[in-house]
Amino acid sequence: MNLKHAPFFIFLFFTVEVFGQQRIEKEGTNWFLYGLYAVILIWFIIYIRKASKNQAKNGINLKTVYCPNCNEKQPFIRLPKNISQALYGGTTCPKCGTELDKYGNII
Numbered sequence: 001m002n003l004k005h006a007p008f009f010i011f012l013f014f015t016v017e018v019f020g021q022q023r024i025e026k027e028g029t030n031w032f033l034y035g036l037y038a039v040i041l042i043w044f045i046i047y048i049r050k051a052s053k054n055q056a057k058n059g060i061n062l063k064t065v066y067c068p069n070c071n072e073k074q075p076f077i078r079l080p081k082n083i084s085q086a087l088y089g090g091t092t093c094p095k096c097g098t099e100l101d102k103y104g105n106i107i
């Protein structure tokens with residue numbers, strides 16, 4: 001998740017909570033809150049899928065990555081060597097030392 005989106009998500013979460021609480025006091029059944037959570041969840045899944053397709057930093061790649069330099073299979077569970085790798089994924093090739101992102105492109 002990109003850090004610049006964080007205030008938006010916090011705002012959204014509080015809005016949902018406040019509206020949800022008001023609805024509980026009025027009606028009892030809280031379908032409005034469930035509906036909003038469902039919409040946010042679906043939107044979030046679409047966002048991640050889109051990012052993965054575009055090979056963006058917020059995406060997820062579960063496929064095995066091979067080093068484009070020496071064709072070495074990269075380990076699935078890796079130890080991050082810097083902050084960028086810890087936050088966004090990626091690996092340093094254990095054989096030739098090339099820095100790769102999580103999709104297997106040379107940085």
Ligand SMILES: [Zn+2]
Nearest residue numbers: 067070093096
């Ligand atoms: Zn390599």
